[in-house]
Amino acid sequence: MPREKSIAERFDAYVEKVGGRLYKPCRRFLREALFGLVENRSVLLSQIGRALDEPRRLIHTEKRLSRNLGNERYDDAAVEQDYLSLVAPILRDERYPRPVIAVDLSDIAKPRAQKMPYLSTVHDGSKDELATGYQIVSVEAVGVRGRRLPLLSRLFSKVSPDFKSQNATTLDAVTTVQPHVPPDAFWVFDSGFDGHIFFRHFDEIGIRYAVRLKLSNDRLLRTPEGTMKVSETVELLPQPHTHRTKYHRLTLTGRKQVLQLGFVRDVHLPAYTPGGRPSKKDSGETRYSLVVARGMGLKPLVILTTEDVQTKEDAGRVVDIYLERWGVEEANRFTKQGFDLEDVRALTWTGLKRMVQLVHLAYGFLALLVHGPRKQVERIASSFKAFGPVPEYLYYRLLEGLGRLLRDSMDGGP
Known part of the structure; x- marks a missing residue:
């Protein structure tokens, strides 16, 4: 039986894999930055420098880290x-028999920042108000028993020189990830992705997907009952089927939510003219199903999917898959809280984007540990002083107990 690799050995192997093509000083910076993030759980270069504990003044360590954060090589x-x-x-x-690939947009609010580059107006999801800051597009895979695997995270700003549009930024993220996931992966998108540009691109690259539709959107649907708006379709559609959600953790009571379901087969989307107006023709050969679920809030959950929904069981599976998408929002909260991401203070655009990528890589390392030997992970998580058993979402505990295990390995090179 092969010897179980230590956490330090797995960390070194991880850095070599993801940074193997980097210029050696840059690879060293990658290693130090990841260690500092998991040791002091902060994106501040001063905290990363303190974690390194070098035999020189902290200001010199900070300056070196700052130069590498913006290094063009x-x-x-x-x-x-x-x-x-x-x-x-x-x-x-x-562990991923048919992985669910969740795509989400989140924000970093910087209401007091003045000198940071390319600040723009964003919607602060935590306060439900407009604020100054940046946006992040995230892609994450969800497997059995809620397993998570972060795939991509990119910072962007609507006023940066490299920005084309929010749609283009999101589609580029999907196109980057798509070759690395199985062909049968099922992609799930929230209501911000229900534009005809997204549908056309998704069909062109050949993915299977589900998108939540906004009731307020005046999108037209061609159904067996005729062409009508989404809101009209939902109003006329009966929801006679009962479905108990798959995951009880989605409710505050700890019980599985009971929903009323209805569905429509053979839904088509109208084509759009270059001016953005719906035409009398269908957008293509793609046939959709529409699933409506009531019972999770004041408004019904409306999902347009490429799955062929023929029974109430099919409709229930589509709803459960969509609800799994909420896991990426839990991951966004973890990266903000676990690494204090909203406290990022880099003063260059390259540095800001790179720090977000570094936080993503640190989270990715934790995810790979969770996918490794379970006993090893539980030993680390149990070393964090807390009441109760090790939770299913154990990243917070894992992060608390990880830094000291890597301390001895930081004396060597990359």
Whole structure:
């Protein structure tokens, strides 16, 4: 039986895999930055520098880290691709029989920042108000028993020179990840992705997907009953079927939610003219199903999917798959709270985007540990002083107990 690798050995192997194509000083920076993030759980260079505990004044360590954070020889695209190549095989084992790929937009609110580059107006989800800051597009895979595997995370700003549009930014993220996931993966998108541009692109690249539709959207649907708006379709559609949600953790009571379901087969979307107006023709050969679920809030959950929904069981599976998408929002909260991401203070655009990628890589390392030997992970998580058993979502505890295990390995090179 092969010897179980230590956490330090797994960390070194991880850095070599994702940073193997980097210039050696940049690879050293990657290693130090990841260690500092998991040790002091902060994106501040001063905290990362304190974690390194070098035999020199802290200000000199900070300056070196700052230079490397903006180093032009650091290849962000290579790191992103090498990370995806590293985690891709996991999506093809029994823990991901048909992985759900969740795509989400989140924000970093910086209401007091003044000198940070390309600040723009964002919707602060935690306060439900407009604020100054940046946006992040995230892609994450969900497997059996709620297993998570982060795939991509990119910072963007609507006023940066490299920005084309929010749609283009999101579609580029999907296109980057798509070659690394199994062909039968099922993609899930929230209501911000219900534009005809997204549907056309998704059909062109050949993915299977589900998108939540906004009731307020005046989108037209061609159904067996005729052409009508989404809101009209939902109003006329009966929901006679009962469905108990798959995951009880979705409710505050700890009980599985009971929903009323209805569905429509053979739904088509109208084509759109170059001016953005719906035409009398269908957008293509793609046939959709529409699933409506009531019981989770004041408004019904309306999902348009490429799945062929023929029975109430099919409709229930689509709802459960969509609810699994909420896991990526839980991951967004973890990266903000676990690494204090909203406290990022880099003063260059390259540094800001790179720090978000570094936090993503630190979270990715934790996810790979969770996918490794279970006993090893539970030993780390149990070392964090807390009441109760080790929880299913154990990333917070894992992060608390990880830094000291890597301390002894930081004396060597990359």
